[in-house]
Amino acid sequence: MSNYDTLETTCCIAGGGPAGIMLGYLLARKGVRVTVLEKHSDFFRDFRGDTVHPSSLEVMHELGLLEELLRLPHQRVTSVGGVIGDYAFQGPDFRHVPAHCKYIALMPQWDFLKFLSDRAQIFFPTFNLRMQHEVVGLSHDNGRITGVLAFGPAQQPLHVRADLVIGCDGRHSIVRKAAQLPLREFGVPFDVLWFRISRRHGDPQRVFGTVNYGKALILIDRADYFQAGLIIPKGSVEEIRQRGLDDFRKTIAQIAPFLDGRVAELKDWDQVKVLTVQLNRLERWYCPGLLCIGDAAHAMSPAGGVGINLAIQDAVAAANILAGPLREGRVTEADLAAVQQRRELPTRITQAAQAFLHKGFERAFKNTGPLRAPWQIRLFWRIPGVRRALGYAVGIGVRPEHVDQPQQAKYGPAGGPAGAVRRPRGSRLSAFAAGIGTGLGVAVTLLRKAKAPGRHNSSRLAA
Ligand SMILES: Cc1cc2nc3c(=O)[nH]c(=O)nc-3n(C[C@H](O)[C@H](O)[C@H](O)COP(=O)(O)OP(=O)(O)OC[C@H]3O[C@@H](n4cnc5c(N)ncnc54)[C@H](O)[C@@H]3O)c2cc1C
Numbered sequence: 001m002s003n004y005d006t007l008e009t010t011c012c013i014a015g016g017g018p019a020g021i022m023l024g025y026l027l028a029r030k031g032v033r034v035t036v037l038e039k040h041s042d043f044f045r046d047f048r049g050d051t052v053h054p055s056s057l058e059v060m061h062e063l064g065l066l067e068e069l070l071r072l073p074h075q076r077v078t079s080v081g082g083v084i085g086d087y088a089f090q091g092p093d094f095r096h097v098p099a100h101c102k103y104i105a106l107m108p109q110w111d112f113l114k115f116l117s118d119r120a121q122i123f124f125p126t127f128n129l130r131m132q133h134e135v136v137g138l139s140h141d142n143g144r145i146t147g148v149l150a151f152g153p154a155q156q157p158l159h160v161r162a163d164l165v166i167g168c169d170g171r172h173s174i175v176r177k178a179a180q181l182p183l184r185e186f187g188v189p190f191d192v193l194w195f196r197i198s199r200r201h202g203d204p205q206r207v208f209g210t211v212n213y214g215k216a217l218i219l220i221d222r223a224d225y226f227q228a229g230l231i232i233p234k235g236s237v238e239e240i241r242q243r244g245l246d247d248f249r250k251t252i253a254q255i256a257p258f259l260d261g262r263v264a265e266l267k268d269w270d271q272v273k274v275l276t277v278q279l280n281r282l283e284r285w286y287c288p289g290l291l292c293i294g295d296a297a298h299a300m301s302p303a304g305g306v307g308i309n310l311a312i313q314d315a316v317a318a319a320n321i322l323a324g325p326l327r328e329g330r331v332t333e334a335d336l337a338a339v340q341q342r343r344e345l346p347t348r349i350t351q352a353a354q355a356f357l358h359k360g361f362e363r364a365f366k367n368t369g370p371l372r373a374p375w376q377i378r379l380f381w382r383i384p385g386v387r388r389a390l391g392y393a394v395g396i397g398v399r400p401e402h403v404d405q406p407q408q409a410k411y412g413p414a415g416g417p418a419g420a421v422r423r424p425r426g427s428r429l430s431a432f433a434a435g436i437g438t439g440l441g442v443a444v445t446l447l448r449k450a451k452a453p454g455r456h457n458s459s460r461l462a463a
Pocket of ligand 1: 168170304306
């Protein structure tokens with residue numbers, strides 16, 4: 001490695017997505033020297049979810065950043081609506097979650113990441129973000145990971161030596177591959193075609209999903225346009241392309257007739273991005289000198305829109321557990337195991353719930369005619385408390401994490417007084433809803449486990 005430039009740091013984070021930037025911020029806030037390597041030159045890239053959930057907004061509140069964050073353009077989603085064939089319903093209701101923000105903030109992911117990384121760079125001298133630095137491998141010494149190998153903007157090789165490497169480089173993680181951490185894949189029956197279509201006065205607001213004619217369409221309100229996602233059976237992209245753009249436009253108008261006059265805006269396949277969906281999880285998230293979190297440890301599907309939140313919660317837990325040992329130069333494998341132990345159950349339950357939703361999509365794909373919602377679904381949405389419980393399960397999630405020493409950031413841009421941040425106390429109803437939310441997740445996991453023997457291995461979820 002004689003031709004490599006060398007950089008010394010305490011913690012090297014590979015990947016500047018929600019997990020990497022949040023973890024970098026939190027560790028630097030605790031005085032840890034941290035270097036984040038992000039392969040892109042900016043945060044602007046394909047749509048990967050725009051949702052900042054109540055529990056993530058709570059983390060921002062605990063960091064004293066909420067007020068300023070909410071000055072960025074965003075929409076507030078207090079509930080999610082949907083149509084299944086002939087049946088319209090209101091889904092998860094976030095208005096009662098035990099958090100300061102009782103809504104999901106729809107905000108472009110690049111705005112959120114830029115906001116947080118800018119603040120980290122301004123407030124904390126130990127935070128070092130290097131854009132256009134692609135991690136290509138790991139360095140080892142005596143069976144221990146000692147750093148990463150990367151290429152900078154002009155392809156110059158760089159060796160970052162670190163006490164700990166944290167892989168936050170997403171679902172195609174180079175870090176986890178290089179460390180040969182054992183991965184379990186769970187089959188996903190669909191992919192998503194993303195595109196934009198204009199929005200008009202009187203259209204559905206916020207987030208809206210519709211399932212019919214063997215397809216599902218998600219529309220996310222972005223003020224003057226919809227970020228739209230057509231959910232298609234896995235591997236059917238080529239077939240859809242071959243049938244032509246006109247057929248694609250007709251499909252959209254068939255599922256969402258109010259878009260009929262606007263589908264002509266789709267003039268070229270370049271306007272339609274294919275995103276292959278994965279669901280997987282590492283069996284072990286760490287090895288000596290290395291830990292993976294976020295999608296690098298467990299790729300999440302877009303079902304339920306919870307992946308960003310889970311990545312942020314992982315980052316909070318990792319920072320709470322590792323900041324002290326990192327600062328004192330005494331990180332052990334037991335500390336890394338503690339992070340996996342803390343975050344594995346929420347991940348398993350959330351992935352089991354996503355796999356359950358995938359099964360629903362699979363069934364819907366089989367009926368290519370007009371869909372009639374089954375009575376079980378109609379009954380389900382009438383159960384008292386179910387919308388609140390799902391609002392909790394989606395908005396807060398299983399085992400929400402809280403920032404260690406939550407006080408207004410010392411250099412708080414809002415200039416708020418330093419001091420302890422009050423956590424909203426959950427009402428008894430919220431606690432009840434939380435119980436149902438968690439119970440639903442556990443029930444889904446157990447049901448899947450009970451049915452597992454007859455299934456194909458690749459689609460099984462370990463519970
Ligand atoms: C189509 C689609 C829609 C989704 N919609 C939602 C949604 O609405 N809400 C939601 O919560 N979740 C959604 N998700 C899931 C969500 O995107 C992920 O779960 C979440 O982004 C994970 O965050 P992360 O930081 O772990 O990884 P990522 O967001 O994938 O970030 C990884 C970062 O690492 C960088 N990187 C990768 N490789 C390298 C390398 N070798 N060197 C340096 N940098 C590297 C990448 O450029 C990226 O910035 C969606 C996923 C898909 C596929």
